Amino acid sequence: MPYMDPINEVHVSEPGLVVVDVAAADDATALAFQQLLADRWATATAEQTTRDAGEPGVRLRCYLDLRQPVGSDASAHVPPQVFTEVRR
Numbered sequence: 001m002p003y004m005d006p007i008n009e010v011h012v013s014e015p016g017l018v019v020v021d022v023a024a025a026d027d028a029t030a031l032a033f034q035q036l037l038a039d040r041w042a043t044a045t046a047e048q049t050t051r052d053a054g055e056p057g058v059r060l061r062c063y064l065d066l067r068q069p070v071g072s073d074a075s076a077h078v079p080p081q082v083f084t085e086v087r088r
Contacts, residue, residue: 017065030058031049
C-alpha cells in the first residue's frame with residue numbers, strides 16, 4: 001500500500017520488536033490507541049497522525065519493544081534501536 005513507508009529492517013531485527021501501523025477515523029482515536037500501547041510497553045510514539053489524499057481517516061506508525069515486562073514503566077526505557085517514523 002502506498003500510504004506507509006517500507007518497514008526498516010532494524011525495527012524488526014530482534015524477537016520482541018514490533019512495528020504497528022494504525023488507521024483510525026480521527027486523530028484522537030489513533031493517538032488514544034497509541035497511548036494504550038505506550039502505557040504497557042516501551043514505545044516510540046508518533047506525535048501526529050498523517051492523512052493521505054483520497055484515503056479515509058488518519059494513519060500513524062509506532063514501534064514497540066515487547067521485551068519489556070507488561071505493566072513496567074515503559075517511559076523509563078526506550079531502546080536505541082527503536083525509532084519514531086511518521087510520513088508527512
